[in-house]
Amino acid sequence: MENTTTQLNLLVKMAISAWESQNKQLNKLLEALTDEQLKKEIAPGRNTGVYLLGHLIAVSDALLPLLGFSDRLYPELEEVFIKNPDKSGFAMPTVSELKEKLQAVNAKLATIFETTDVDEWLERHTAVSAEDFANEPHRNKLNVLMNRTGHMANHLGQMLLLK
Amino acid sequence: MENTTTQLNLLVKMAISAWESQNKQLNKLLEALTDEQLKKEIAPGRNTGVYLLGHLIAVSDALLPLLGFSDRLYPELEEVFIKNPDKSGFAMPTVSELKEKLQAVNAKLATIFETTDVDEWLERHTAVSAEDFANEPHRNKLNVLMNRTGHMANHLGQMLLLK
Numbered sequence: 587m588e589n590t591t592t593q594l595n596l597l598v599k600m601a602i603s604a605w606e607s608q609n610k611q612l613n614k615l616l617e618a619l620t621d622e623q624l625k626k627e628i629a630p631g632r633n634t635g636v637y638l639l640g641h642l643i644a645v646s647d648a649l650l651p652l653l654g655f656s657d658r659l660y661p662e663l664e665e666v667f668i669k670n671p672d673k674s675g676f677a678m679p680t681v682s683e684l685k686e687k688l689q690a691v692n693a694k695l696a697t698i699f700e701t702t703d704v705d706e707w708l709e710r711h712t713a714v715s716a717e718d719f720a721n722e723p724h725r726n727k728l729n730v731l732m733n734r735t736g737h738m739a740n741h742l743g744q745m746l747l748l749k
Numbered sequence: 750m751e752n753t754t755t756q757l758n759l760l761v762k763m764a765i766s767a768w769e770s771q772n773k774q775l776n777k778l779l780e781a782l783t784d785e786q787l788k789k790e791i792a793p794g795r796n797t798g799v800y801l802l803g804h805l806i807a808v809s810d811a812l813l814p815l816l817g818f819s820d821r822l823y824p825e826l827e828e829v830f831i832k833n834p835d836k837s838g839f840a841m842p843t844v845s846e847l848k849e850k851l852q853a854v855n856a857k858l859a860t861i862f863e864t865t866d867v868d869e870w871l872e873r874h875t876a877v878s879a880e881d882f883a884n885e886p887h888r889n890k891l892n893v894l895m896n897r898t899g900h901m902a903n904h905l906g907q908m909l910l911l912k
Contacts, residue, residue, distance in 0.1 A: 590753035590756075593753075594760070601895070604895050632910060708760075724759060724766065726759075728760070733770075736770065739899045739900075740902050740906030740909070741906055744907060744909075747795060
């Protein structure tokens with residue numbers, strides 16, 4: 587393979603596949619766990635599975651504005667699952683509500699990813715200024731996705747302890 | 750940015766940075782933990798931190814032949830940390846021995862990564878045949894690194910519970 591455009595498309599596809607792979611593992615885990623298992627702590631005194639699930643959905647949802655695609659679908663999740671730690675006394679969504687939200691966010695992201703080309707992926711994300719981006723071209727949209735893939739992998743590893 | 754070669758180099762750099770980022774987090778965690786903490790289970794009845802550290806070193810070391818760079822530095826780790834689960838009765842290296850091996854493997858990989866160009870990263874890895882690779886060009890060396898980054902992130906998330 588020598589065509590650089592082909593190579594670029596392949597590299598972007600690989601990064602999206604890595605994201606999808608973690609999401610698939612998350613879905614597989616959710617299918618294997620009962621609601622009761624998911625409500626347990628991953629280790630004594632640590633986050634519950636439900637909190638981590640909500641956290642991952644909220645972080646994925648926040649990709650929509652961060653990448654400049656759209657508003658978030660569920661901005662109300664931020665208060666409960668990002669700004670505050672687990673067991674802060676907030677009313678929690680049910681497991682089935684969270685699972686629906688997870689599917690909706692991932693479906694929305696997948697639709698957008700399909701029509702985003704290499705040049706768009708390498709544009710700056712909305713949290714970096716044009717001035718900073720000129721010197722730091724790695725602060726682009728695809729890099730955000732790669733970082734969030736790692737973030738999801740960190741928490742997924744923890745959630746696997748619920749099995 | 751429109752030059753495709755510049756874009757390709759940037760994308761490869763981003764994937765290597767994602768790998769380095771997980772490794773930095775691992776090193777930071779190791780600096781923060783005492784040997785006694787590292788020897789504990791990440792959750793009741795689960796893997797110990799020492800086992801996961803040895804597992805991550807062994808998997809990183811195995812990148813050397815898998816990517817076609819060199820033989821492994823510590824092939825003896827495979828039996829204890831990949832082929833067998835924790836608490837299988839093997840004599841375990843000390844924490845300081847493992848930390849030395851981690852640094853040696855990462856230093857070796859970093860030196861190789863510096864001189865590996867885009868075309869080399871997009872070559873097939875040694876576990877895929879030329880025939881299969883013709884139809885599945887994503888089964889390249891960089892993709893292996895990206896998968897191993899996710900693998901490390903999964904286990905690092907678990908090891909963070911030792912703090």
